[in-house]
Amino acid sequence: MTVDLLEKYRPKLHFAPKQNWMNDPNGMVYFEGEYHLFYQYYPNGTTWGPMHWGHAVSKDMISWEELDIALYPDEHGTIFSGSAVVDWNNTSGFFPDAPGLVAIFTHHLDGTEEKPSVQTQSLAFSHDKGRTWTKYEGNPVLGHETKVDFRDPKVFWHKETEKWIMSLATGQTITFYSSTNLIDWKFESEFGEGMGSHDGVWECPDLFKLKVEGSNEEKWVLIVSIGDNPEFDQGSFTQYFTGSFDGSTFTADHDSIKLLDFGKDNYAGVSFSDIPEEDGRRIYLGWMSNWRYANQVPTEGWRSQMTLPRELTVRKVGQDYKVVQKLVKELNSYFSKKEDIHDVIVDGTKTFKMDESNVDLDLNIERVDAEQFGITLHHTEEQHTTITFDQEKNALVVDRKNSGAIDFSDMFSLDQEVKLENIDDIQLRLVVDSSSVELLVNEGEYSVTSLVYPDKACEGISVFTSNGAIKVTNGYVSSPSK
Numbered sequence: 332m333t334v335d336l337l338e339k340y341r342p343k344l345h346f347a348p349k350q351n352w353m354n355d356p357n358g359m360v361y362f363e364g365e366y367h368l369f370y371q372y373y374p375n376g377t378t379w380g381p382m383h384w385g386h387a388v389s390k391d392m393i394s395w396e397e398l399d400i401a402l403y404p405d406e407h408g409t410i411f412s413g414s415a416v417v418d419w420n421n422t423s424g425f426f427p428d429a430p431g432l433v434a435i436f437t438h439h440l441d442g443t444e445e446k447p448s449v450q451t452q453s454l455a456f457s458h459d460k461g462r463t464w465t466k467y468e469g470n471p472v473l474g475h476e477t478k479v480d481f482r483d484p485k486v487f488w489h490k491e492t493e494k495w496i497m498s499l500a501t502g503q504t505i506t507f508y509s510s511t512n513l514i515d516w517k518f519e520s521e522f523g524e525g526m527g528s529h530d531g532v533w534e535c536p537d538l539f540k541l542k543v544e545g546s547n548e549e550k551w552v553l554i555v556s557i558g559d560n561p562e563f564d565q566g567s568f569t570q571y572f573t574g575s576f577d578g579s580t581f582t583a584d585h586d587s588i589k590l591l592d593f594g595k596d597n598y599a600g601v602s603f604s605d606i607p608e609e610d611g612r613r614i615y616l617g618w619m620s621n622w623r624y625a626n627q628v629p630t631e632g633w634r635s636q637m638t639l640p641r642e643l644t645v646r647k648v649g650q651d652y653k654v655v656q657k658l659v660k661e662l663n664s665y666f667s668k669k670e671d672i673h674d675v676i677v678d679g680t681k682t683f684k685m686d687e688s689n690v691d692l693d694l695n696i697e698r699v700d701a702e703q704f705g706i707t708l709h710h711t712e713e714q715h716t717t718i719t720f721d722q723e724k725n726a727l728v729v730d731r732k733n734s735g736a737i738d739f740s741d742m743f744s745l746d747q748e749v750k751l752e753n754i755d756d757i758q759l760r761l762v763v764d765s766s767s768v769e770l771l772v773n774e775g776e777y778s779v780t781s782l783v784y785p786d787k788a789c790e791g792i793s794v795f796t797s798n799g800a801i802k803v804t805n806g807y808v809s810s811p812s813k
């Protein structure tokens with residue numbers, strides 16, 4: 332294979348494996364100055380296969396160094412998704428000398444015609460900052476007699492009750508278990524019946540507490556990914572619940588469906604464990620793909636990438652609590668400001684020409700009287716992705732029908748639409764990379780994450796209106812620091 336083909340579509344700012352297949356982020360943890368990203372990895376091909384944990388480390392969550400495979404399949408099965416924690420106080424007994432990392436993951440054993448597959452939870456620990464791992468001799472540590480879908484343990488230390496809490500995806504519910512030593516687990520409660528979306532199997536939960544912006548109030552947030560169901564148009568997607576957690580039971584504020592992302596390409600996202608309290612951020616990233624077409628996307632030699640890392644907070648909007656996302660500030664040093672925009676009236680089209688492998692755009696827009704306005708991202712002269720705000724629909728639509736290669740899936744070219752309260756005052760942040768467009772609207776209240784496969788990342792950006800004008804009160808377009 333030529334280098335060109337291998338490098339086509341390879342992101343500059345997003346993590347992608349050098350070779351072969353990747354899906355979910357796993358074991359995300361911060362320890363001794365490094366962010367660790369493990370991930371579902373198949374080292375022998377570019378489609379999903381027997382799972383391993385790949386491994387990468389970073390000092391800033393943007394530039395990653397890929398390391399050796401961390402976990403290989405064994406007699407208990409292949410290595411499905413899970414989490415990692417720092418066992419600061421040697422609760423497990425694995426760390427008599429100094430704190431280290433424990434990975435809590437699912438072992439998956441394929442079924443046969445007579446016997447269903449088996450999923451159990453297991454442990455591995457590392458004394459050398461995640462470079463080498465020892466599987467616990469007593470694996471597996473948690474199984475189930477009847478549940479076939481029993482996976483994706485996400486563990487955290489619950490200070491108030493001094494216990495480890497595991498959230499586990501159990502069919503179409505999340506089950507919580509507790510432990511004092513990461514080895515012996517006790518059932519606490521099960522959440523989910525009649526709550527949120529049940530369009531598919533529930534996967535990859537994550538439970539954590541967040542501050543509500545501008546107040547002393549706190550909310551617990553439970554993220555739940557939902558697997559692809561061929562009966563629906565959206566493929567796999569991610570929902571969340573806000574509520575409370577008392578160390579045993581999660582109680583949601585609502586039974587309605589809340590989406591973490593309105594784009595097609597943000598799945599199985601979970602957050603880093605053990606980010607120091609002085610930092611205080613809750614940072615997550617997702618797998619930037621969709622089970623509907625993940626195995627078909629047109630990259631050669633490698634497949635899949637992660638979203639950019641994003642800081643999560645909760646915002647109270649009216650009576651509603653929303654999880655909002657901000658791209659981490661570490662991203663800023665990868666761009667040097669190019670053009671500031673102040674008080675520009677657009678009535679028609681204003682184009683910024685450039686030729687960049689990635690772009691960061693931030694705009695505050697007041698609608699004067701335009702019926703529609705938006706951004707055309709010109710990848711090349713023919714290929715573009717369009718973001719349109721429509722006053723009549725009170726909605727935002729991301730259209731990637733002309734974005735480049737699209738014919739690997741019928742679903743890829745369907746519009747991605749988000750209903751908004753109004754479009755009179757819009758703030759948007761857009762980050763474009765070789766094969767993705769990440770859009771955050773109204774200081775992170777809405778996220779639309781989309782893959783695209785153009786021949787080039789960006790030759791220009793137009794701000795356009797139809798039937799009237801807008802005012803861009805301020806903003807910037809910036810391109811990479813050289």
Ligand code: FRU
Pocket residue numbers: 354355371382411412437482483534535599
């Ligand atoms: C989510 C998922 C997980 C599972 C893993 C297998 O994308 O289906 O539930 O652990 O992928 O690779």
